[in-house]
Amino acid sequence: MIKIKTTDRYNITTLRSFMTNILCLLAALVVISIIFLIAGVNPIYAISEIFLGSFGSFYGIKETITKAIPLILIGTGLTLAFRAKFWNIGAEGQLLMGAIFATWTGLTFGEALPPYIIVPLIFLAGFIGGGLWGAIPAILKIKYSINEVISTLMLNYICAEILTMLIVGPWKGKTRFGFPGTNNLPDSAILGLIPGSRIHYATLILAILCAIVLSVIIYKTRFGYEARVVGENPDAGKYAGINFLKTSLILMAISGGLAGLAGVGEVAGIHHYLGYPASISSGYGFTAIIVAWLAKLNPLYAIISGIFFAGILVGGDAIQISLGLPAATVEIVNGTLLIFLIMGDYFLNHKITFQFSSK
Amino acid sequence: MRAISKSFQGIHANQDINLCVESGEILGLLGENGAGKTTLMNILYGLYQPDSGQIKIDGKTVRINNPVESINHGIGMVHQHFMLIQNHSVIENIALGYKDTPFFFPKIKIKDKVEQFSKKFDFHIDITKKIWQLSAGEQQRVEIIKALLNGADLLILDEPTSVLTPLEIKELIAILRGMKAKGHMIIFISHKLDEIMDICDRVLVLQKGKIVGSADTNNTNKKSLARMMVGRDVVFNINRDKLAKGKKNLSVENINVIGDKGLLAVKNISFELFQNEIFGIAGVSGNGQRELAEAITGIRHISSGKVKMNGRDMTNKSPRQIYDNGVSHVPEERIRFGIAPGLFLYDNAILKQHHLKKFSKRYFLKYKQVKNHTKSIVSQFKVSTHSINNQIRNLSGGNIQKLILGREISEQPQLLVASHPTYGLDVGATEFLRKHLLELRKQGSAVLLFSEDLEEIFELCDRVAVIFDGEFMAVLDSDDRRFSDIGLMMAGSKRIDPMEKK
Numbered sequence: 001m002i003k004i005k006t007t008d009r010y011n012i013t014t015l016r017s018f019m020t021n022i023l024c025l026l027a028a029l030v031v032i033s034i035i036f037l038i039a040g041v042n043p044i045y046a047i048s049e050i051f052l053g054s055f056g057s058f059y060g061i062k063e064t065i066t067k068a069i070p071l072i073l074i075g076t077g078l079t080l081a082f083r084a085k086f087w088n089i090g091a092e093g094q095l096l097m098g099a100i101f102a103t104w105t106g107l108t109f110g111e112a113l114p115p116y117i118i119v120p121l122i123f124l125a126g127f128i129g130g131g132l133w134g135a136i137p138a139i140l141k142i143k144y145s146i147n148e149v150i151s152t153l154m155l156n157y158i159c160a161e162i163l164t165m166l167i168v169g170p171w172k173g174k175t176r177f178g179f180p181g182t183n184n185l186p187d188s189a190i191l192g193l194i195p196g197s198r199i200h201y202a203t204l205i206l207a208i209l210c211a212i213v214l215s216v217i218i219y220k221t222r223f224g225y226e227a228r229v230v231g232e233n234p235d236a237g238k239y240a241g242i243n244f245l246k247t248s249l250i251l252m253a254i255s256g257g258l259a260g261l262a263g264v265g266e267v268a269g270i271h272h273y274l275g276y277p278a279s280i281s282s283g284y285g286f287t288a289i290i291v292a293w294l295a296k297l298n299p300l301y302a303i304i305s306g307i308f309f310a311g312i313l314v315g316g317d318a319i320q321i322s323l324g325l326p327a328a329t330v331e332i333v334n335g336t337l338l339i340f341l342i343m344g345d346y347f348l349n350h351k352i353t354f355q356f357s358s359k
Numbered sequence: 360m361r362a363i364s365k366s367f368q369g370i371h372a373n374q375d376i377n378l379c380v381e382s383g384e385i386l387g388l389l390g391e392n393g394a395g396k397t398t399l400m401n402i403l404y405g406l407y408q409p410d411s412g413q414i415k416i417d418g419k420t421v422r423i424n425n426p427v428e429s430i431n432h433g434i435g436m437v438h439q440h441f442m443l444i445q446n447h448s449v450i451e452n453i454a455l456g457y458k459d460t461p462f463f464f465p466k467i468k469i470k471d472k473v474e475q476f477s478k479k480f481d482f483h484i485d486i487t488k489k490i491w492q493l494s495a496g497e498q499q500r501v502e503i504i505k506a507l508l509n510g511a512d513l514l515i516l517d518e519p520t521s522v523l524t525p526l527e528i529k530e531l532i533a534i535l536r537g538m539k540a541k542g543h544m545i546i547f548i549s550h551k552l553d554e555i556m557d558i559c560d561r562v563l564v565l566q567k568g569k570i571v572g573s574a575d576t577n578n579t580n581k582k583s584l585a586r587m588m589v590g591r592d593v594v595f596n597i598n599r600d601k602l603a604k605g606k607k608n609l610s611v612e613n614i615n616v617i618g619d620k621g622l623l624a625v626k627n628i629s630f631e632l633f634q635n636e637i638f639g640i641a642g643v644s645g646n647g648q649r650e651l652a653e654a655i656t657g658i659r660h661i662s663s664g665k666v667k668m669n670g671r672d673m674t675n676k677s678p679r680q681i682y683d684n685g686v687s688h689v690p691e692e693r694i695r696f697g698i699a700p701g702l703f704l705y706d707n708a709i710l711k712q713h714h715l716k717k718f719s720k721r722y723f724l725k726y727k728q729v730k731n732h733t734k735s736i737v738s739q740f741k742v743s744t745h746s747i748n749n750q751i752r753n754l755s756g757g758n759i760q761k762l763i764l765g766r767e768i769s770e771q772p773q774l775l776v777a778s779h780p781t782y783g784l785d786v787g788a789t790e791f792l793r794k795h796l797l798e799l800r801k802q803g804s805a806v807l808l809f810s811e812d813l814e815e816i817f818e819l820c821d822r823v824a825v826i827f828d829g830e831f832m833a834v835l836d837s838d839d840r841r842f843s844d845i846g847l848m849m850a851g852s853k854r855i856d857p858m859e860k861k
Contacts, residue, residue, distance in 0.1 A: 220726070222719045229710065232699035239658060239688070239696040240711040241679025 003355040009348070017296070017348060024344035028337045035332060041323055050333075053318025054311035062197040063314045064307065065204065066270070070095070070262035070284040072207040072306035075291030076214045076299040077258030080251050083218060083297050084231040088252065090137065090152030091259040092285025093159035094130040096277055098260020099267045100163055101129030103171075103182055103274040106267075110186035118189045119202065119268075126264030127257040133159060134256015138248040156285070160277040167274055182274040191269040200269025203261070207303075210258055214299040217254075227251050259285060283331070287313065290338045309334070372398040373409070374568045380513060385535065385545045387559030387576070389552070389588055395568040396548045400515050403546075404436045405429035435506025436515040441498050449486040449493070449501050456505045469508075476504055480537050495620065496527030503534070513544040520554055521645060524622070532558055550588070550643045552581045552850035564588055585846030600801070602821075605634025607670075608774055608805040609655070614664030616647075616654045624650035626829040627664070632774070637796065637806040639820030639837070641813060642849055644779070647829035648809045649691045652778050655807070656688040657681040658696075668774065682711055685773030689764055689780050691809070697763040700752035704744060707751045708733040708766055736765035741788070757784055768795055775799060778809040793819060813845065827851040 033043030054064045074091045081088040105125040110118050137151040164180070173183030191200040218224040226247050230237040237244065266280050267273070274280070291309050295301035316330030372395045380386050388396050401407045403414065405423040413420050416432050423429045426436075443452050450466050453473055470486070477484055482500050490498060499519060506514055516535075520528045535545055535558060549555055555562055556576055564572040564587040572587040609632040618624030624647045632638045640648060653659035655666055657678040666674045668684050682688075690696040698707050709718050709729050718729050733747045740761040744754055751759060764780060777796070781789040796806055796819055810816050816823055817837055824834040825848040832848040833855035835841060847853035 220724060221722045222713060222724050223722060225706065225713055225724055228702060228706070229699045232701045233695075235696050236699050236710060239678060239690060240713075241657075241677055241682055243677075 005353045005355060006350045007353070009351045020344045020348045021294070021296075021341070024340040025337070028340035031336050031340070032333055035336075039325060039329075041325065046319055046323060046325075049319045049322060050312060050315030052315070053322075054313075054315040060314060060318070062194075062199060064310045066198045066200075066310075067284075067313050068307045068310035069200070069203050069207050069265055069269075070281070071288050071291050071310050072303050073203070073210060073262040073265070074259045074284055074288035075295060075302040075306050076207075076211045077255035078288055078292035079295060079297045079299045079302055080214055080218060080224075080227065081255040082231075082292055084227040084247065084251050085234075086138070086141070086231075086248060086251060086255075087149045088134065088137070088152050088255050089149055089289070090134070090155045090285070091255070091288055092281060092283065093152070093156035094133045094256035094259035095263040095266070095281050095285050096156075096159045096163050097133035098126035098130035098257075098263030099274060099280050100159075100166065100263075101260065102126040102264040102267055103185065106185040106189035107171075107182065110189035113188060115188045118186075119191065122189055122268055123206070123261060123264050126260040128260070130260020130263065131253035131257035134252040134259070135249055138252040139245075142245045142248050163274070163277050163280075167276070171274065173273065176273075180276065184273045185268060189268055190272055191265070193269070198270060200265055203265035203269055206261060206265075207306075210261070211299045211303050214254075214258075218299065223247070223250060259288075282313070287334055290334060290341065293338065293341050312337075372568050373402070376412075376565075376568075376570055378563060378570075380544045380546060382512070382544055383539055383542050384561065385539055385547055385559045387555040387562040388546060388548045388565065389550060389555055389562055389584065390565035394565040396565055397517060398568075399565070400436065400517060400546065400548065403429070404434060404515060430509045430511070433510055433512040434515070435503075435509060435511030435513070437499065437502040437506060437517065437519060439517045439519075439521065441502055443490045443498055443501060445491045446489060448489050449484060452490060452501060453486075453505055453508060457508055472508065473504060476507060479541075480507070480534055482534070494524075494527065495622075496523050496530060499523070499527075499531065500534070507538075507543075511543075513546065514538070515546045515548070517548045518550075518645075519547070520549065520551065528554070550850060552584055552847070552852045555584070556581060581847055581850070581852045582844070585844070585850055585852070588846055588850065602635045602800065604636055605803055605805075608632050608634050608636075608668065609807070610665075610667045611655065612665040612667070614651075614654060614666065615662045616650045616659055617662055618647070618650050624829050625654065628829070628831060629664075630824060630831070630834060632805045632807060634773075634803045634805050635800055636822070637800050637808055637820045639808045639810060639816040639823040640826050641810065641816045641823055641845065642826035644691075644811055646826050648778065648826060650829075651826075652688065652691065652776050652807075652809060655681075656686060656776055678711075679714070687767040687770060687772035687775045689767050689775070689777040691778035693760055693763050694756070698751050698759060701750055704737070704742075704747040704749050704751050704754075704762065705730050705733040708736055708747075708762060710766070712766070712770065736762060736769060739769070740765035740791075757788065760784060761788060764792060768799065771799075771802070772804060774805045774807065776807045776809075779811065780808070781810075781812065781815060817842075825849055 029047065033047070036043035036046045052060070054060045074095065078088060078091060102122040102125050105122045106118065109121065113121070133155060136155060137148045140146040140151050141148045167182060168180040171182045173181055175183050191202050193199060194201050218228070226237070226242045229240060230242060230244065230247055262284060263280065271280065287309055291302055291305045294305040294308070312333060313330060316333065319325055320327060320329065376399060378399070390396050398407065402409050403423070405425045405428055408424070414423060415421065421432060423432065444455070450470060450473060454466060454469055457469060473486055476482070482504060484497055484500055490501070493501070503514065519531060523531060538545065547555070547559055559576050561575050562573065562579070562584065563570055564584065566588065574584070612629050613627050614625060615623055615627060616625035628651065630638070640651070642648060650659055654661045657676055657680070661675050664674070665672060668686065671684070673681055673684060697710070699710065705726070709732065713719060713724060718725055718732070730747060736742065737744065737747060742754070742758050742761045742765070744758065751762070768775065781792055784792065793815065796808070800806060808816070808820060820837045822834065823837045823842070825832040825845060827849060828851055832851070832853065833841070835855065841855060844853050848855070
């Protein structure tokens with residue numbers, strides 16, 4: 001008979017933490033390979049195609065960076081929320097709300113204002129939109145003890161429906177010839193691109209700035225300190241006199257606000273008008289959860305893990321075309337990676353020993 | 360049970376304990392918290408394995424590896440905290456723990472059996488009700504039914520009355536007498552003398568893991584039991600300077616506080632505390648000390664009554680407001696309340712103080728000052744750690760405690776609320792801490808000291824209150840001769856009226 005014993009592990013070194021992550025990624029790749037085999041595809045070929053598709057060509061790199069922008073923005077926001085053990089699964093909805101606010105601002109004031117006023121204005125509007133949408137579950141959680149996983153998740157669907165209602169109803173644009181969607185944003189509100197790519201550089205710079213600012217907030221400020229204490233031990237937070245409502249509101253406003261900024265980038269940088277929810281965001285809000293997790297909840301690492309996952313998204317598109325795999329393949333890859341990363345966390349914090357006994 | 364010993368990390372929880380129960384007998388197990396009562400019963404119930412010694416049932420030596428085997432040997436246990444599923448009905452809960460429950464339609468099959476049992480022992484319980492609709496007393500009866508249905512001849516009750524109202528206690532006693540009459544054996548764990556005298560045939564007194572006395576309840580009295588439990592006659596060994604009382608620092612007026620179990624945990628308590636004074640609250644833990652401390656420091660809601668500090672009303676103010684008024688708190692459950700385990704030592708060293716000017720400037724924390732402050736606590740209180748950049752969960756319990764104490768004491772509080780401050784500390788650290796408390800007193804602070812350690816109480820305190828079941832049994836100067844009966848007061852069998860003269 002084999003007995004399995006788990007004990008807590010102390011003194012976790014950076015090296016061990018890093019190696020655990022690498023091992024998890026490798027283990028996930030093995031499982032993903034099996035899935036590819038079942039689908040009748042040579043896994044080595046498929047996986048190398050993913051990375052060649054994303055990082056192997058100039059076009060691929062440009063696309064990867066384009067997709068990394070929203071992932072970095074949302075991912076950094078999530079690191080803050082997850083530090084405080086506030087499980088924000090609603091970044092998708094917060095992104096859409098940011099896009100809605102930005103579109104309204106752009107359509108209403110864009111004609112009359114020059115770019116250097118309207119662009120900051122739509123980013124501000126997007127931050128407020130996402131932030132407000134993020135604040136709702138914070139209030140629900142603290143005031144009425146409603147589980148934030150449920151409320152943030154459900155608010156995604158509500159926001160998607162609100163958006164759909166707007167674009168088929170009151171906001172439907174004349175220039176769309178009867179198809180759902182708003183009119184294009186005025187030129188002054190559209191973000192500039194790096195020539196020859198789809199990289200809206202304003203948002204890219206903003207994303208990297210946000211990651212830096214957020215790491216300062218988490219590690220250097222009083223608010224970051226309180227958020228970490230609440231996440232580590234809510235009872236200690238109570239004892240230390242931390243105001244839970246205030247802390248949760250601020251951190252969810254920031255977390256949601258950053259998702260809102262990502263929404264602004266997608267609308268004003270890529271699509272130029274508000275269309276169906278699925279076209280505005282291809283699940284960035286969910287992929288960013290894995291980004292934050294792989295970054296070990298450190299905003300600066302989120303830049304790297306954001307680029308990594310953007311690569312998988314781009315490479316996934318590539319193999320869909322070259323190997324004829326279904327669109328869900330990328331989601332399978334992402335989901336498998338997340339599961340292994342979370343398991344890795346368990347093995348990092350616990351030591352497993354097997355005891356063999358004769359009986 | 361013969362010569363049972365068990366130790367945890369070198370501390371003897373049980374040492375050479377012999378215990379026997381005969382059928383139709385109620386055996387009382389008396390002792391202070393941490394005396395080893397629960398450990399002993401957990402060994403009998405198969406939750407722990409003894410390091411040495413053997414268990415015999417009906418003359419046969421048995422080895423009990425887990426609770427299932429223990430149930431098969433006819434042993435049932437009702438824990439202090441009920442193991443019931445709140446959203447399920449009584450019958451469903453019973454079916455869940457019953458060994459002969461069929462896989463299909465479990466409720467129908469065992470319904471008759473439960474009703475028959477409940478009639479036999481006068482349980483009066485509606486088996487279709489959900490658990491959350493029942494009172495604590497009724498839930499306890501469900502636990503007893505569960506044990507009996509599994510054929511328990513020996514029933515272990517761990518502090519069964521601590522969650523009950525006085526009426527429910529009477530009902531429980533009636534049920535236990537009925538079971539005794541039908542030949543069941545019962546082991547009744549308690550620290551309340553009155554109940555033990557009332558219910559039990561025989562009493563064993565445990566102290567620090569050893570049996571220090573046993574007696575038939577017919578041939579003994581509360582006084583001698585109390586003496587056995589406390590372990591010594593109270594010695595007055597005071598070597599602190601006499602200090603004149605300072606200004607009034609804290610006054611507590613008729614406060615009532617509700618505990619975690621929804622019952623009143625602090626009942627109409629009033630007292631005053633002055634500068635240059637250490638006021639001790641002695642008692643077996645679980646008698647409202649934690650709730651009282653939490654109410655004063657703002658963690659727990661006060662349902663009625665007033666708390667004033669320096670004349671200002673601080674009733675139900677937030678913990679931070681109270682802290683800013685000069686009140687420090689060393690909580691009883693230090694690991695639960697006092698630290699954020701995954702954060703670094705220096706993060707934990709300013710918990711509660713991080714908003715003060717000296718550690719933060721506008722929105723930022725001054726980590727340089729924070730680290731210096733941490734270093735000074737670490738060296739002053741001899742916290743052993745290789746670095747202050749270490750997660751606090753890597754430290755041993757004693758070292759965590761030293762850090763928390765250092766944090767709370769080094770600030771020169773006007774009032775320090777300290778719950779069991781020396782619990783778990785080694786001798787040297789204990790000595791250091793006690794000196795520091797006396798030093799605080801000299802410098803004009805007031806200290807409210809909760810402790811189970813009588814030696815500590817009498818060594819440090821100017822005045823002492825004895826708390827039992829949420830009420831003060833006596834408030835006396837610590838050199839009052841009437842404290843020779845402190846054991847009786849701690850067990851709730853003696854009360855001294857504050858008006859009564861020496």
